[in-house]
Amino acid sequence: MERIIEEIREDLSRRIAVAADRLTDRTLAEDPAYAALLGRAELRERIHHSLRQAVEGLLRSSRGLPVELADARAVGALRAEQGLPLTSLLRTYRRGGRLLWQSLTEAVTAHDRAALPRLLPGATALWDVLDQMTDAVTESYRRAEAAHGERDREHRAALLDVLLDGGVGPSAAAPSAPAEVSAAEAAAARLGLPERGRFTVVVLAADPSGAPVAPVAPVAPVAPVAGEPGAASAPRVLWRVRADGEIGLVELGHHPLESVRELLAPLGVRAGVGPVVAAPTEVARAHRLAALALRTAPESEGPRTALLDERLPAALVAAQAELAGRLRQVVLGPVLALPAQDRRTLLTTLGTWLAxxxxxxxxAQRLYCHRNTVSNRLRRLEQLTGRSLSDPGQVVELALAHAAVLQRVGAEPATRPAAPDPRASRTPGGTARRSPRRPV
Incomplete structure (x- = not known):
C-alpha cells in the first residue's frame, strides 16, 4: 500500500485538492449549519487538511504505526464549541471518505490499471483509519459539548441566583440600588424572562436524602413541568437546586397563583409559595416570602403547599422568632406545662376549632367525639389561659400562639386529630379530603 501511494502521490494530491473543492461546495449548498458557520476558504482548507491526514493515517497504518488523531480531536472540540451539529460534522467526514477512496482508485487507474487489485486490500485499512478519525471527532465533540453544557448550567444558575438573592445573597433586601436593579434586569434578559409580567417563587423543603425532587434539571430552561397533563398551558418554571432545598422561579402568565398548588401536587412535598410580583427585579422579595411561607407548614403536617397570602398570621409569627417564643409562653404557657397527653389534646382541640x-x-366531627367533649376542652383551655374564645381579640392571641407552637422546632403535631376509636362510627364530617397525587 505504501509503495502504491508513493507512486501516485503527486497525482493523488491534485485529485484530493479537487475532491476538497467538490465537497466544500456541496457542503455549503446542502448544509445550512456549515454555511452559517464557515466561509468557503476556511471550510475548504479544513476539508483538504482532513483528507491529507487520512492518507497519512493510511501510510502510518501500513507501517504498523498508530494513526495520528490530534487534529481530529481538535476539530471535534472546536465544532462543539461553535455549535455545529454533530450530524453535520460526521456527514462531511463520511462524504470525504468516499471521495478519498474515489480519488485513490482514479489515481491508481491512471497510473497503472493493472495495479488496481493491489489496492483492494487497502480498502479495509482506509476505512479503519476513517473510523478512527470519526470516532476521535465524535468523542472529542461530546466531551466538549458536555463541558459546554455544564458551563451553561452554571452560568444559568448564577443568573438565577442574581434574581433570587437580589444580587447580594439569600438574606439581602430587595434590590433598590440602581446597580442591583440593573444586574437583575440583565439576568432576567439572559434567562429569557420578560421585563413585566406575573412571577412568583416556590421553595421546596429539602429532601432528607438530599435527592432533588423537582421534575426537571437543577437549572432548566424556562419550560412547563415535563410529564404533566396540559403541560403546554401550565405555568413555566425555572428550577434552582441548593443544599437547603429547591427553588422555582415561576412565570405565571395569565394563570392564577393557586395553579402553583396543582403544579406541585404530584411531587408530594412541602412547599412555600410567595406573592405575585410584576417584574424580575422583585423576585428576591418573592423568594424571601416564599421561604417564610414554607416555615408556616410544619413537617408534622405532611406534604402541602403553603401560599403566603393564605397564611399571613402564621407567617407573621414565623418572621418574629423572639416574639413567637413570648407568645407561646405568655398565652399558652399553662397549657404547655401540662402532661404530654393533656397538652396534645387541648392543643389539637384548639387547632381544630380554629380550622x-x-x-x-x-x-367534634373532625375529632370523632361528642360536641360536649369539645366544649369541655375549650372551657378548660379558657380557664388555663385566662382568654375567652368569645372575645375576638383574645381569639387572635390564641390563634397566633397556636401557630407559634406549631412552628417550634421539635414541637409535637398539634393540629392532627387524635386517632379515632375503631369502635366508633365515622361521620361524613370526619372524612378528610385529599388532592390525588401521582408519582412523578
Missing part, C-alpha cells in the same frame, strides 16, 4: 372557624359541631 373549623369556631364551630364546635364541626370540630
Amino acid at each position: 373549623c372557624r369556631g364551630s364546635t359541631t364541626d370540630a
Whole structure:
C-alpha cells in the first residue's frame, strides 16, 4: 500500500485538492449549519487538511504505526464549541471518505490499471483509519459539548441566583440600588424572562436524602413541568437546586397563583409559595416570602403547599422568632406545662376549632367525639389561659400562639386529630379530603 501511494502521490494530491473543492461546495449548498458557520476558504482548507491526514493515517497504518488523531480531536472540540451539529460534522467526514477512496482508485487507474487489485486490500485499512478519525471527532465533540453544557448550567444558575438573592445573597433586601436593579434586569434578559409580567417563587423543603425532587434539571430552561397533563398551558418554571432545598422561579402568565398548588401536587412535598410580583427585579422579595411561607407548614403536617397570602398570621409569627417564643409562653404557657397527653389534646382541640372557624359541631366531627367533649376542652383551655374564645381579640392571641407552637422546632403535631376509636362510627364530617397525587 505504501509503495502504491508513493507512486501516485503527486497525482493523488491534485485529485484530493479537487475532491476538497467538490465537497466544500456541496457542503455549503446542502448544509445550512456549515454555511452559517464557515466561509468557503476556511471550510475548504479544513476539508483538504482532513483528507491529507487520512492518507497519512493510511501510510502510518501500513507501517504498523498508530494513526495520528490530534487534529481530529481538535476539530471535534472546536465544532462543539461553535455549535455545529454533530450530524453535520460526521456527514462531511463520511462524504470525504468516499471521495478519498474515489480519488485513490482514479489515481491508481491512471497510473497503472493493472495495479488496481493491489489496492483492494487497502480498502479495509482506509476505512479503519476513517473510523478512527470519526470516532476521535465524535468523542472529542461530546466531551466538549458536555463541558459546554455544564458551563451553561452554571452560568444559568448564577443568573438565577442574581434574581433570587437580589444580587447580594439569600438574606439581602430587595434590590433598590440602581446597580442591583440593573444586574437583575440583565439576568432576567439572559434567562429569557420578560421585563413585566406575573412571577412568583416556590421553595421546596429539602429532601432528607438530599435527592432533588423537582421534575426537571437543577437549572432548566424556562419550560412547563415535563410529564404533566396540559403541560403546554401550565405555568413555566425555572428550577434552582441548593443544599437547603429547591427553588422555582415561576412565570405565571395569565394563570392564577393557586395553579402553583396543582403544579406541585404530584411531587408530594412541602412547599412555600410567595406573592405575585410584576417584574424580575422583585423576585428576591418573592423568594424571601416564599421561604417564610414554607416555615408556616410544619413537617408534622405532611406534604402541602403553603401560599403566603393564605397564611399571613402564621407567617407573621414565623418572621418574629423572639416574639413567637413570648407568645407561646405568655398565652399558652399553662397549657404547655401540662402532661404530654393533656397538652396534645387541648392543643389539637384548639387547632381544630380554629380550622373549623369556631364551630364546635364541626370540630367534634373532625375529632370523632361528642360536641360536649369539645366544649369541655375549650372551657378548660379558657380557664388555663385566662382568654375567652368569645372575645375576638383574645381569639387572635390564641390563634397566633397556636401557630407559634406549631412552628417550634421539635414541637409535637398539634393540629392532627387524635386517632379515632375503631369502635366508633365515622361521620361524613370526619372524612378528610385529599388532592390525588401521582408519582412523578
